[in-house]
Amino acid sequence: MVSDMNQPVPRPGILDIAAYVPGKEHAPGVEKVYKLSSNETPLGPSPRAIDAFRQAASSLELYPDGQAMKLREAIASVYGLNPGNLLCGNGSDELLGLLAHTYLGAGDEAIITEHGFLVYKIQITAAGATPVTVKEHDCHVDVDAILAAVTERTKMVFIANPGNPTGTYLPGSEIRRLVAGLPKHVLLVLDAAYAEYVRRNDYEAGLEIVSENRNVVMTRTFSKIHGLAALRIGWMYAPAAVIDAVNRVRGPFNLSAPAIAAGAEAILDRDFAHQAADFNVSWIHRLTDEFTALDLKVTPSVTNFLLIHFPDEDGKRAAEADDFLTRRGFILRAVRAYGFNNALRMSIGTQEANLGVIAALTDFMGQAA
Ligand SMILES: *Cc1c(COP(=O)(O)O)cnc(C)c1O
Numbered sequence: 001m002v003s004d005m006n007q008p009v010p011r012p013g014i015l016d017i018a019a020y021v022p023g024k025e026h027a028p029g030v031e032k033v034y035k036l037s038s039n040e041t042p043l044g045p046s047p048r049a050i051d052a053f054r055q056a057a058s059s060l061e062l063y064p065d066g067q068a069m070k071l072r073e074a075i076a077s078v079y080g081l082n083p084g085n086l087l088c089g090n091g092s093d094e095l096l097g098l099l100a101h102t103y104l105g106a107g108d109e110a111i112i113t114e115h116g117f118l119v120y121k122i123q124i125t126a127a128g129a130t131p132v133t134v135k136e137h138d139c140h141v142d143v144d145a146i147l148a149a150v151t152e153r154t155k156m157v158f159i160a161n162p163g164n165p166t167g168t169y170l171p172g173s174e175i176r177r178l179v180a181g182l183p184k185h186v187l188l189v190l191d192a193a194y195a196e197y198v199r200r201n202d203y204e205a206g207l208e209i210v211s212e213n214r215n216v217v218m219t220r221t222f223s224k225i226h227g228l229a230a231l232r233i234g235w236m237y238a239p240a241a242v243i244d245a246v247n248r249v250r251g252p253f254n255l256s257a258p259a260i261a262a263g264a265e266a267i268l269d270r271d272f273a274h275q276a277a278d279f280n281v282s283w284i285h286r287l288t289d290e291f292t293a294l295d296l297k298v299t300p301s302v303t304n305f306l307l308i309h310f311p312d313e314d315g316k317r318a319a320e321a322d323d324f325l326t327r328r329g330f331i332l333r334a335v336r337a338y339g340f341n342n343a344l345r346m347s348i349g350t351q352e353a354n355l356g357v358i359a360a361l362t363d364f365m366g367q368a369a
Helices: 048-058 067-078 092-102 118-126 142-148 174-180 207-212 240-249 257-268 270-293 318-327 351-365
Strands: 084-088 109-113 130-134 154-161 185-191 216-221 234-237 297-301 305-309 343-347
Touching: 067 084, 067 234, 067 257, 084 092, 084 142, 084 240, 092 154, 092 185, 092 234, 109 118, 109 142, 109 185, 118 154, 130 142, 130 154, 142 174, 142 234, 174 185, 174 207, 207 216, 234 318, 257 270, 270 297, 270 305, 270 351, 318 343, 318 351
Parallel strands: 109 130, 109 154, 154 185, 185 216
Antiparallel strands: 084 234, 216 234, 297 305, 305 343
8 A cells, every 4th residue: 555645644553453343233224123233222211310310411621520520439348348449330331441441552462352342343343452253162262272373472361241232251270270271460351341231150240250360351231231321431350450551541531421410320229220130031931942842042141132143045035134124113223243143133122112023023934036
């Protein structure tokens, strides 16, 4: 490529990034739309969070607390942590980016997995480093594949546990095996955006694993079970040295005051979160059974979404199902960018939305080819 000296030129790699494409929101011409494409909760946030948000409207002229102390103390009290090991971000997306920009540079490698969250690759590349993608095993992160890909250039490993869009998880024992096999200078990022939904005894979001190691961090979000995606709030639990480094890089007021206030109330409302998890798990089971009975293959999910695989037959493929569902107002997520050419991801919605998708997919699968 001839470099053009007549205009500013981004660093090498920046223009190779495929920008993140959010879930669709519209179904043209359809009166009622059910957006099931971004894993948002159908239950909204805790009423306590909404009240706190409204109250914050009375002092919008003031800068927020740059330490987000109220929010960090609320998180610390719920999980029994030291607030000094917590750092909040403008969504966990910001934290993933800050980690990449703090620890990666040109010549470094960071390992991600075949169906991993696309934000990792974007942030690794934006930091000037090289993403190294390893295979998953039957929609599960493969610890051996990650360990086999480590070179002297490896600086970070990013995994979502549970995974998105797979909805699968690795037990704590596997994460511990991964940590044991990684060189001590390689930072492992455990993205536990869906941790609150998981009902498995052998799952660990990573709190203890972070406490026991100097090279593991866990990120969490308020965008999913807490229903505050619009406010952009994430948090990270990390060793003090990691918090110290990232604090130097982040913007001084990276969370807004309404976000700090609403987030603190949301996380303290434990009943609300438990009810949301109960609602979710019953629908995960029911929808998995219904779709399986239609001869669709569903990857077993511990999250608030399902990965639905369609038959490789004319008239029955995922793209055709996507059009069919969209015409009825049900917006699911195409997952080609995640390496699934013939699948759709459905977020658990309201009862009305879920029943509607069951009815629509029953019609779709029943129609003559
Ligand atoms: C939704 C999601 C997040 C959360 O992102 P926010 O920036 O906190 O809204 C993080 N990781 C994964 C894997 C997700 O699916």
